[in-house]
Amino acid sequence: MQKYFEPAELLKFSGLSLIARTVVDGFLAGLHPSAKKGVSTDFAEHREYAPGDELKRLDWKVLGKTDRYYIKEYREESTLTCNIMLDCSASMDYASGPVSKFRYAVYLAAVFSYLLSKQHDRTGLSVFNSKTREYISPKTGSTHLRVLLDSLAKLVPEGETSVQGVLKEAAARLQGRGINILISDLYGEQEEIIKYSRYLAAGKNEVIVFQVLDQEEIELSFKDPLTFTGMEDNEIIPAMPEMIRAEYKSIFKEFTDRYKKAFYEAGISYILLSTKTPLEEALIHYLTDRARGNK
Amino acid sequence: MNVSFLNPAFLYALPLFMIPVLLHLFSIKKAKDLKFPEVKFIKLAVKKTLTRIRLWQFLLLLLRVLMIIVLVMIFARPVARLKNNSAGSREDPQGLCLILDNSYSMGAVYKNKSSFEKGKEACQKLLNSLRACDSVSFALMAEDISKKTEGFTPDLLETGKQIKNAALSFNTTSIAAGLNFGYSALKELPGDNKQIVIVSDLALHGFNSGLKNLKDYNRKVKVIFVDTGEAAQNIALGQISASASELDDNVKIAFTVENSSESKYLKIPVSLVMNGVRSAYGFIDSFPGRKNAKNLYFNTKGRDAGGYVELEVTDALLADNTAYVTAAGAGKSRVLLVDGDVKISQFQNETFFLKLALNPDPRFPGEVIPSVCVPAELEYKELSDYRAVFLCNVEKLSAVVSGRLKAYLSAGGNIVFFPGDRVDAEAYSGLDPEIFPAFINGFEDGAFSLDPENTGVNHPVFKPAFFAGLAGTVFSRHFNLAPKKGCFAVASFAKDGYPLMLEKKGAGGSQGKVVLFSFPADREWSDFPLRSCYLPFMQELAKYLCENIKKENTGSIFVGETFKKTFPPGDYPGKLELLVTGGGTAGYTLKDNVFLFKETKLPGIYTLKYLNKKGEHITESFAVNLNVPAGESDLKKQGLAGIKKALPENTGVFLIKDHNNVDREVTVLLRGRELTFPLMIVLLTLLTLEGVLALLRYLL
Known part of the structure; x- marks a missing residue:
């Protein structure tokens, strides 16, 4: 019995709200309570009372039971500002299976929106291709969540990608501490993307990059000779996939490895997701990253 | 190499090779369009x-094009023929002159089968590969050619029988003889598709001479050699000769052993068998690659002998392990003197004067060697060792002795009677007339001398020079001898006319003689032993008796050579008989005093018997041996390069080493090799390569 939903199975659900809730609630219900301190639980630990501590912070129940003085310590409550940047270029529309890269990215964005809203964090959405097509400023609340989800549901991928420009804008827009979640296939000028990702990750900002790719883009497992046409630049390349597969895979791995290395050096979380990867794995990665107290 | 096709119509399908090219181009154009995020x-x-x-595509295209071409070729059934094999076409009738080497080296056995047997099998296979339109001529080849078919015949069945019945000869090989025969025979055959096939062991000796000047040579005729021999190790007896000593009866048999192997040293037992008895035995050191000499000695005891030297070794070729030889005695004749009145003093012996007359100086034996014995020894003495037995004053002969003397006489021996006072006249008169052909009617006393009217002048013993001596001899007593039937008086006494000497020839064609004298051999009844004529008379008598079985050794010749004898004038034989080795007689030519015998086919001892004008029975013998010195016993083989070099330039020469598949090889040689099977292999290979390339497509 499989543990998580296959992305293709999520197509059966109608409405991003339901998908996000199903994934997140199902995922969180499966977590062991003691495994993590929890992002929404303020209690951190007990420590012995020391003179000067406020009496109101005494744990009276412990005192009653053990006749010893313990202070309950809580995490500092803070409100995060999270900006989800979703690539809506034409290249994201590619699908070798039932789920396109864009559909997968939308699911991912919806899931994070729901999760963050549930934690009462302020969540914003930035949709882009060669430029920012839509921007929703970070806010909290269920109403805002609805706005986000509705907005995601209406999106149609088109145009060329220019991630670097959008990163530049996002870096300028961020104020104070925040999390930037970039969901894209990261096609474009690789070094520029890395460069502006570093800008974005400067200071107290956290950046999490989800590179969403179709399995065919990674494997190029076509058998018949094909004439490939670029979805953004319409460039035509006839090729025999079987003959170039090894070389292609090598080049493509070099491409993703470059991101992996550069993002690691910049302290940016980088996850390569195939459209066949369950969304929960992205959540695990995110929560693990958060629990590790990255930044 | 020329290539033709059995189904050339299929070649029209060759343009089909364009299919892969078109498919290739078509597949490129038909590639599906695919929108892809990043190209x-x-x-x-x-x-x-x-x-x-591109390389892969090119190879694939090439393979597919080749596959179609090969497939079309398979259906077209190409046939390849050697370029220099241009005489005639595949369909032309073929004239095949099949020549099988039957020289004695073909008898070499390797792995329980002789080269000759292999050759016969090869000939049979070759015959089976011929078509109904072909014709064949079959002959056996050694130094001479033995035709087995009359010209060329399409009757393969009959030719097959001839092959089956072919037999080895003892001759040496001559490839030139075979080729001359082949070219001459093929000359009469119409058409150009002619071949000479020589099935042989290709022994080096056969290529020695005559191959550059072949009779009726035709460059268009292909010469195919089929090798059935094995370069096995062989040891052979080479030259052999006999030489007699002048002083005694010893004969030296000198021979050589040829070890044609390159590395095998052997110490070989060798024996000499003369007159059916092993007379000498020894070992010979046989060093590889050279002739090794050895002598064996044999005592002839004065007689001629014939026999052979035999190597006791098991090698590839057994025939050449025996060499025949004849040995003449030293010319000395042994006679036996039976003394019936032995005295203490030898001077008083009955045989004293006779022995002295026959051999005056015992240190140097003369032509006649006398031995003396007493009558009792006659019962066991080997009489055949003596040419004549002189019975001197022997009282009487027992039945055993009479029987032995009769047998001795029948075998060609001679008996001489000298009577004496001890002789039992009645007993002698009653003897078998074969050994004593006269009656003794007492004796006469007085003074008798030789009758001048009957001196035996025509008899070989009574030489005119003796007459004076004989005439002066006084006989005081003599027996009265009355000849029985078949006996005649040679000389007689003057006074009473009684015979002095009687003679009778052996019965039943025997060459033996019986000579009776009416007086003793000593001086008891006469002074004859004291006369100067006594010695030469007795010598002549002995020679007369001994030479009536004269033998002459004529040496040795090789198998196939002609034995020739020229008779001196006046000695022309009236009757002649030739006994061949192994028994039986053979034909010969005798013209102008020259005797010729060509049919020396078998090695062995041949004997010639005739009666000369003097009435002497002459026996001559000669040995016929394998011609080992010619090199036939050396089983080393000639290679193709050597054959080509020996033959005239531009001769189409082919060598088939695999005699087991000679039919297939010759068919390929003459009618070409069909390439369908190799092409199928090529097609399979191409298919495999195509599969490998396809696999590489996934692995790349």
């Missing part, structure tokens, strides 16, 4: 693998 990586991959892809 720059594909573009880069294509750029990096372009050369490899």
Whole structure:
């Protein structure tokens, strides 16, 4: 019995709200309570009372039971500002299976929106291709969540990608501490993307990059000779996939490895997701990253 | 190499090779369009693998084109023929002159089968490969050619029988003789598709001479050699000769042993068998690659002898392990003197004067060697060792002795009677007339002398020079001898006319003689032993008796050579008989005093018997041996390069070493090799390569 939903199975659900809730609630219900301190639980630990501590912070129940003085310590409550940047270029529309890269990215964005809203964090959405097509400023609340989800549901991928420009804008827009979640296939000028990702990750900002790719883009497992046409630049390349597969895979791995290395050096979380990867794995990665107290 | 096709119509399908080219082009045009997010990586991959892809595509295309071409060729059934094999076409009738080497080296056995047997099998296979339109001529080849078919015949069945019945000869090989026969025979055959096939062990000796000047040579005629021999190790008896000592009866048999192997040293037992008895035995050191000499000695005891030297070794060729030889005695004749009145003093012996007359100086034996014995010894003495037995004053002969003397006489021996006072006249008169052909009617006393009217002048013993001596001899007593039937008086006494000497020839064609004298051999009844004529008379008598079985050794010749004897004038034989080795008689030619015998086919001892004008029975013998010195026993083989070098330039020469598949090889040689099977292999290989390339497509 499989543990998580296959992305293709999520197509059966109608409405991003339901998908996000199903994934997140199902995922969180499966977590062991003691495994993590929890992002929404303020209690951190007990420590012995020391003179000067406020009496109101005494744990009276412990005192009653053990006749010893313990202070309950809580995490500092803070409100995060999270900006989800979703690539809506034409290249994201590619699908070798039932789920396109864009559909997968939308699911991912919806899931994070729901999760963050549930934690009462302020969540914003930035949709882009060669430029920012839509921007929703970070806010909290269920109403805002609805706005986000509705907005995601209406999106149609088109145009060329220019991630670097959008990163530049996002870096300028961020104020104070925040999390930037970039969901894209990261096609474009690789070094520029890395460069502006570093800008974005400067200071107290956290950046999490989800590179969403179709399995065919990674494997190029076509058998018949094909004439490939670029979805953004319409460039035509006839090729025999079987003959170039090894070389292609090598080049493509070099491409993703470059991101992996550069993002690691910049302290940016980088996850390569195939459209066949369950969304929960992205959540695990995110929560693990958060629990590790990255930044 | 010329290539023709059995189904050339299929060649029209060759343009089909364009199919893969068209398919290739078509498949490129028909590639599906696919929208892909980012093509720059594909573009880069294509750029990096372009050369490899194009090579792969080219190879694949080439393989497929080749596969179609090969497939079409398979259906067209190509046939390849050697370029220099241009005489005639595949369908032309073929004239085949099949020559099987039957020289004695073909008898070499290797792995329980002789080269000759292999050759016969090869000939039979070759015959089976011929078609109904072909014709064949079959002959056996050694130094001479033995035709087995009359010209060329399409009757393969009969030719097969001839092959089956072919037999080895003892001659040496002559490839030139075979080729001369082949070219001459093929000359009469119409058409150009002619071949001479020589099935032989290709012994080096056969290529020695005559191959550059072949009779009726025709360059268009192909010469195919089929090798059935094995370069096995062989040891052979080479030259052999006999030489007699002048002083005694010893004969030296000198011979050589030829070890044609390159590395095998052997110490070989060798024996000499003379007159059916092993007379000498020894060992010979046989060093490889050279002739090794050895002598064996044999005592002839004065007689001629014939026999052979035999190597006791098991090698490839057994025939050449025996060499025949004849040995003449030293010319000395042994006679036996039986003394019936032995005294203490030898001077008083009955045989004293006779022995002295026959051999005056015992240190140097003369032509006649006398031995003396007493009558009792006659019962066991080997009489055949003596040419004549002189019975001197022997009282009487027992039945045993009479029987032995009769047998001795029948075998060609001679008996001489000298009577004396001890002789039992009645007993002698009653003897078998074969050994004593007269009656003794007492004796006469008085003074008798030789009758001048009957001196035996025509008899070989009574030489005119003796007459004076004989005439002066006074006989005081003599027996009265009355000849029985078949006996005649040679000389007689003057006074009473009684015979002095009687003679009778052996019965039943025997060459033996019986000579009776009416007086003793000593001086008891006469002074004859004291006369000067006594010695020469007795010598002549002995020679007369001994030479009536004269033998002459004529030496040795090789198998196939003609034995020739020229008779001196006046000695022309009236009757002649030739006994061949192994028994039986043979034909010969005798013209102008020259005797010729060509049919020396078998090695062995041949004997010639005739009666000369003097009435003497002459026996001559000669040995016929294998011609080992010619090199036939050396089983080393000639290679193709050597054959080509020996034959005239531009001769189409082929060598088939695999005699087991000679039919297939010759068929390929003459009618070409059908390439269908090799092409199928090529097609399979191409298919395999195509599969490998397809696999590489996934692995790349």
